[in-house]
Amino acid sequence: MAKPSVEPVGAAEVEFDHECDVLVVGFGAAGAAAAYEAAAAGADVLVLERSSGPGGTSAQSGGELYLGGGTRVQKACGFDDTPDDMFAFLTAALGPHADAEKLRLYCDGSVEHFEWFRARGVPFKESLFDAPGWMPYTDDGLMWLGENAWPYNEIARPAPRGHRPETPMFAGGILMDKLIAAAAEAGAVAHQDTSATNLVVDGAGRVAGVVARRFADRVVYRARRGVVLTSGGFVDNEEMLADHAPVLLGHDKVSDGTSDGSGIRMATALGAATRRMASVEIALTANPAVICRGMLVDGLGRRFINEDVYPGLFSHRAVQHQPGPYWAIIDEAGHDEIDEADMWGVRPKHAAETVAELEGSLGLPPGSLEATVETYNRFAERGEDPYFHKDPRWLRPLKGPFAAIDPADGFFGAGRHGAGTGAGGFTLGGLDTTVDGEVRNNSGEPIPGLYAAGRTASGIHGEGYISGTSLGDGTFFGRRAGRAAASGNREAGG
DSSP states (O other): OOOOOOOOEEGGGOOOSEEEEEEEEOOSHHHHHHHHHHHHTTOOEEEEOSSSSSOHHHHTSOOOEEOOSSOHHHHHTTOOOOHHHHHHHHHHHTOSSOOHHHHHHHHHTHHHHHHHHHHTTOOOOSOEEOSOOSSOSSOOSEEOSSTTSTTHHHHSOOOOOEEOOSSSSOOHHHHHHHHHHHHHHHTOEEEOSOEEEEEEEOTTSOEEEEEEEETTEEEEEEEEEEEEEOOOOSTTOHHHHHHHOGGGTTSEEOSSSOOOSHHHHHHHHTTBOEEOTTOEEEEEOOOHHHHTTSEEEOTTSOBOSOTTSOHHHHHHHHHHHSOSOOEEEEEHHHHHHSOGGGGTTOOOSEEESSHHHHHHHHTOOTTHHHHHHHHHHHHHTTTOOTTTOOOGGGOOOOOSSEEEEOGGGOOTTTTTTSOOSSEEEEEOOEEOBOTTOEEEBTTSOEEEEEEEOGGGBOOSOSSOOOTTHHHHHHHHHHHHHHHHHHTSOTTOOO
16 A cells, blocks of 8 residues: 655645744644744744644653753752753763754753743742652652763762653643643644645745645645644654664554654655654663662663663663563562652562572573672672662662562553553654754755754754653754744745
8 A cells, every 4th residue: 555645745736725924733842832932933823733632742741851050940959050061961861972062052051941931831849859760759840860870970960950840740731731822822823633744845945835634634834934843753653663763663652642753754755864763762661769779680680770870771771782571679678668659550560588589480590680689789788889880879788578570560651552561762863953943955955944843853862861851852942943934034935
């Protein structure tokens, strides 16, 4: 069966049903930021959303925003952060090959970006959640995201930078409610149940609008100044995953189901260049509250990282470099320290009085887990972890009885797509853009009238990921793309 064409359509071949200055495709966080800024700059803005309501994957997310450099929340919690320390940490944590130009702008503009969220009504409580975690079960407005874990605590002065809207657990809904309302108040108008299918190009080669589908009807939009693509990544497109990011094949998808790469495909059909299409985020649903008090081991019973590091980093290390299955090992004393809400409703399915018994029930090689625990305990008695440098705060000898939790048992929706591997993720690569969101062609030149942001574009990431850098860079560069599109030639298109 032939795939629907994504080839560009000539402006002379269509009749426009709607016109605007700036057309934004996708109404997640990046799209809302772009729409707000374009409308605030005086442009007539339309936003196309393929679903029946705005928000997308951003609304279903944890809502973390990676911000720093000295925000008022950081200062209220006693941390004196700088853009340079933020840049040094993110260069290491988002690398290798983080985008230095975009990252420098992002860090230098982070305090202003935080205040932009506050001005849009996003609430932040001035308190710290002081433990490793995927997201707090409290309404604290600040959390650590591995800045205080080795080796990053030796690269930059540690400061927590995970800023969260004031609510426990998932905060993406609150964030998107505020951004959607702000875009509407600025004058942006949304057309829902409308999927963009092709770019429209005028005789001069400028992007002049899009062809879209609303249920069974074809609808054509003219954009006088520019089109901003913010339609998400491509984790829901199995063919694109196989071609570009096969590490995610067979795993769960962190998505609302609409990240099909359509924006990327429309742009590349016009000659747009892509960048870092293999870069991904991976989340292994091992509970940080458990493993920082115990350990994370691979299918050979071995530790392989300091368990107090940012969870996405132990996830990448496990799924990309270690043999599975993976196990979170904890003793009874450690388990009893964890707040019930921080267990995410997951219970151990394996328990034993001795490490040898637990090792056998997990099917690990004989003696493997015993050797790992013996070595760990010997050094923990001295407050040391010479192999992986876990913070002494979390070091103590493990004593029976013991338990093991399988990350495949999941939490926060893991397994909802049926993979059940205990790991899921989304794509980070996308269209090659300038810092103002202009989409480049394969000669490195901007394609007139075409912009992109969010996961449709390649942002600040290299091969690493930290929570909040997707919503953070999507909104930051979405804002820049919206402003750039609004300043486009008012007479362009045709």
